[in-house]
Amino acid sequence: MILGAAGAAVLAFDVGGTDMKVGLIDAEGNVLGLRRVRTPRDPNRPADAILDRVAELARELGAEFPGHPARAAGVIVPGIVDPESGVGLYSANLGWRNYPFTAEAERRLGVPVAFDHDVRSAAAVEHHYGGSREFDDVVVMVVGTGIAAAVFSGGKAVSAGGFAGELGHAQVPDPDGGGTAILEAVGSAGAVAKRYAAHAGTPVSGAREVLERARAGEDLAARIWADAVDALAFSICQCVSIIGTEAVVIGGGLAEAGEELLEPLRQRVDQMLDFHRRPVILRAQLGQDAGLLGAAMNARALLAESPDADASAATDGAA
Amino acid sequence: MILGAAGAAVLAFDVGGTDMKVGLIDAEGNVLGLRRVRTPRDPNRPADAILDRVAELARELGAEFPGHPARAAGVIVPGIVDPESGVGLYSANLGWRNYPFTAEAERRLGVPVAFDHDVRSAAAVEHHYGGSREFDDVVVMVVGTGIAAAVFSGGKAVSAGGFAGELGHAQVPDPDGGGTAILEAVGSAGAVAKRYAAHAGTPVSGAREVLERARAGEDLAARIWADAVDALAFSICQCVSIIGTEAVVIGGGLAEAGEELLEPLRQRVDQMLDFHRRPVILRAQLGQDAGLLGAAMNARALLAESPDADASAATDGAA
Numbered sequence: 001m002i003l004g005a006a007g008a009a010v011l012a013f014d015v016g017g018t019d020m021k022v023g024l025i026d027a028e029g030n031v032l033g034l035r036r037v038r039t040p041r042d043p044n045r046p047a048d049a050i051l052d053r054v055a056e057l058a059r060e061l062g063a064e065f066p067g068h069p070a071r072a073a074g075v076i077v078p079g080i081v082d083p084e085s086g087v088g089l090y091s092a093n094l095g096w097r098n099y100p101f102t103a104e105a106e107r108r109l110g111v112p113v114a115f116d117h118d119v120r121s122a123a124a125v126e127h128h129y130g131g132s133r134e135f136d137d138v139v140v141m142v143v144g145t146g147i148a149a150a151v152f153s154g155g156k157a158v159s160a161g162g163f164a165g166e167l168g169h170a171q172v173p174d175p176d177g178g179g180t181a182i183l184e185a186v187g188s189a190g191a192v193a194k195r196y197a198a199h200a201g202t203p204v205s206g207a208r209e210v211l212e213r214a215r216a217g218e219d220l221a222a223r224i225w226a227d228a229v230d231a232l233a234f235s236i237c238q239c240v241s242i243i244g245t246e247a248v249v250i251g252g253g254l255a256e257a258g259e260e261l262l263e264p265l266r267q268r269v270d271q272m273l274d275f276h277r278r279p280v281i282l283r284a285q286l287g288q289d290a291g292l293l294g295a296a297m298n299a300r301a302l303l304a305e306s307p308d309a310d311a312s313a314a315t316d317g318a319a
Numbered sequence: 320m321i322l323g324a325a326g327a328a329v330l331a332f333d334v335g336g337t338d339m340k341v342g343l344i345d346a347e348g349n350v351l352g353l354r355r356v357r358t359p360r361d362p363n364r365p366a367d368a369i370l371d372r373v374a375e376l377a378r379e380l381g382a383e384f385p386g387h388p389a390r391a392a393g394v395i396v397p398g399i400v401d402p403e404s405g406v407g408l409y410s411a412n413l414g415w416r417n418y419p420f421t422a423e424a425e426r427r428l429g430v431p432v433a434f435d436h437d438v439r440s441a442a443a444v445e446h447h448y449g450g451s452r453e454f455d456d457v458v459v460m461v462v463g464t465g466i467a468a469a470v471f472s473g474g475k476a477v478s479a480g481g482f483a484g485e486l487g488h489a490q491v492p493d494p495d496g497g498g499t500a501i502l503e504a505v506g507s508a509g510a511v512a513k514r515y516a517a518h519a520g521t522p523v524s525g526a527r528e529v530l531e532r533a534r535a536g537e538d539l540a541a542r543i544w545a546d547a548v549d550a551l552a553f554s555i556c557q558c559v560s561i562i563g564t565e566a567v568v569i570g571g572g573l574a575e576a577g578e579e580l581l582e583p584l585r586q587r588v589d590q591m592l593d594f595h596r597r598p599v600i601l602r603a604q605l606g607q608d609a610g611l612l613g614a615a616m617n618a619r620a621l622l623a624e625s626p627d628a629d630a631s632a633a634t635d636g637a638a
Contacts, residue, residue: 080594090594137479139561151562153472153479160456160472160563163596170560171553171591178497180553182593234490234499238557241489242458243470244479272490274501275399275409277482 008071010299011061011109013054014118014291015039015077017093020053021289024061025296026068033061034292039094046095047088048104050077055108072112072303074121074295075105078148081117082162088115089162112306114298120165121294122286123150124157126249128297130285135247139239140284141167143232144252145190147183153243172234175227187231189253196224211257228254229261233268240269240276251284258283329618330380330392330428332373333437333610334358336412339372340608343380344615345387350608352380358413365414366407367423369396374427391431391622393440393614394424397467400436401481407434408481431625433617439476439484440613441605442469445568447616449604454566458558459603460486462551463571464509466502472562491553494546506550508572515543530576547573548580552587559588559595570603577602 007027014021016039023034037057042049054075062070079091086102105113123140127150132138136155142148147168151158158164167183174181176195185191192207199220204210207228213221232250239245254261266281286293326346333340335358342353356376361368373394381388398410405421424432442459446469451457455474461467466487470477477483486502493500495514504510508526515529516522518539523529526547532540551569558564573580585600605612 092594137483149561153477153483153562154475156473158472158562160565161596163559163563164456164472164561166560166563166595169593169595170557173492173499180492238489239561240482241485242468242483242558242561243472243477244482244485246479274488275411276485276488277480 007300008303009068010296010303011058011070011073011111012292012295012299013057013073013075014122014295015050015054015075015094016118016291017078020050020057021292022054022057022061023292023296024065024068024070025299026065031289031292031296032065032068034289041094043095046091047099047101050094051101051104051108054105058109070111072114072299073105073109074114074116074297074299074302075101076116076118076121076291076295076298077101078118080162080166081115081120083114083116083159084161086113086115112299112302114295114302116295116298117150117162117165118291118294119148120150120157120159121298122251122290123152123249123294125290125294125297126251126284126286127152130249131282132247132249132280135280137244137246138249139167139236139245139247140249140251141232142252142284143188143250143254145188147188147252151239151243167235167239170235170238172231175230181231183231183235187228187235187254192224192228192254195227196221199224207254208256211260215260226264229264229268233265233272236265236269236279236281237272237276240273240279244277245279246277247280247282249282249284251286251290255283326619327390327622328387329615329622330377330389330430331611331614331618332376332392332394333441333614334369334373334394334396334413335437335610336397339369339376340611341373341376341380342611342615343384343387343389344618345384350611350615351384351387353608353611360413362414365410366418366420369413370420370423370427373424377428389430391433391618392424392428393433393435393616393618393621394420395435395437395440395610395614395617396420397437399481399485400434400439402433402435402478403480405432405434431618431621433614433621435614435617436469436481436484437610437613438467439469439478440617441570441609442471442568442613443476444609444613444616445570445603445605446471449568450601451566451568451599454599456563456565457568458486458555458564458566459568459570460551461571461603462507462569462573464507466507466571470558470562486554486558489554489557491550494549500550502550502554506547506554506573511543511547511573514546515540518543526573527575530579534579545583548583548587552584552591555584555588555598555600556591556595559592559598563596564598565596566599566601568601568603570605570609574602 149167189207511526
């Protein structure tokens, strides 16, 4: 099991725009009772509705696995997240602003809560156990419907009060207009499907279909795919120029294209850079559960940092 | 004096493409014997020729100020610099590759040498004493003939083996072509003069003259100035998106325009950003001697880190 040997049993909650993934990680690091449930959407109390459901699920798991009492919980969410203050500053998709997640989750769950950003937490696990672990200066990009990223500099995650890693909203040259667009509007899996449909005048099932059409020799599909590669390469080169990024890990739906994405991406990055060091560009190794594992890792780290918060957890000795 | 109270006397060398600035910083932090000399250029042994001159100057200063024996020296140079290995990896302008500066300078000077990057060292002084000191996530840009930058993340300088801060060679939209150009080719003082001359078909004395012509209502000059502002804003927004930069400090020749540069720059940055936190944009407070002070600060930090290297320096007690 990826979370390593002995540690406290912890609850992990990965809150996404559509679904929440939930699990109880036992002392040995096994995920018990893994489930995926609908994320509740309440426009009037968006974060409260989610944490009410989190508390309900915690009770269910507690009843199901009475031999594994959780000593802490990890909760991860999208948007702008400040883990230090425990506040979810902003989520365009889920609708909260400045919500005190740590305090509210601790009140409901009765255990210490490690609250953090979903992609940064998943990326920390990826960076810890995946192909980039030998590098100190790393960017992990999750390229799906949108684009989120986690930045590591000198071996440490860069948070900047929750504002780092917003590569999806960084500007890139706009292949349609000659001005600029945001990376997410050109380089994401969502954008590949959407831009193809807009240019072709017919809908398409997704980025995968565009890739298949490109493979079959269709010019428009090949161009849309190349635009996405160019946009991703542009943003990667910005990271290299600004913070000397040595390795880039690509996950999310678009990374399922494997070398059909990565190889042209390496070529474009190489062309765009001057004297800079070329970054290694790798595919993420961890799958969809990286977020859940990240939440669990955060919870264990919290116990390891403040053993006094829970004496019995301290004796379990999180590594 | 900016380097604070008591500390060891140290030598400081700021090696530039044209001139070298040299000084002896006494125990109280006063700069003694400050001079500016021509940087020797020897295509066959570029770094050796410079260090030979450095050693000569060290002997001169030693003879001139016998009461202030230097316990360490700081040497800063442009290009790609890895302070940890003590190697100057590359300087396009001065012509070395992989030259062991620390070892060669220590051999010639007979004291411990702190070797580092010129702009990162000047920026560290600026960040330490200037307007950005309350911020943890800062970019200091020196906008002159070229553009160099130093990046601070979480309060620490980002080095990435010497490859961080290469904003001058990061890509920006090319106002002339519709493709991309490097920031330095649009946003530097050098580029403002060069692009104006190319478009006007007549030479110009420098960026300052372009600004004066823009002030006088000349359209071309206003456009060239606005292009520079756009390019700088574009790169600043990349920093904000990637590493959550909170404050940007602009120094170098172009910053002499003061608010005529900074105010439109703030406006463009504000327009380009979405939900991101707006960075504070400030003018550098330290002048041309920031590099020399940075070199001296590096040298004192070296003594503070390894007091055993020089017992008498340790008793001087660098703060």
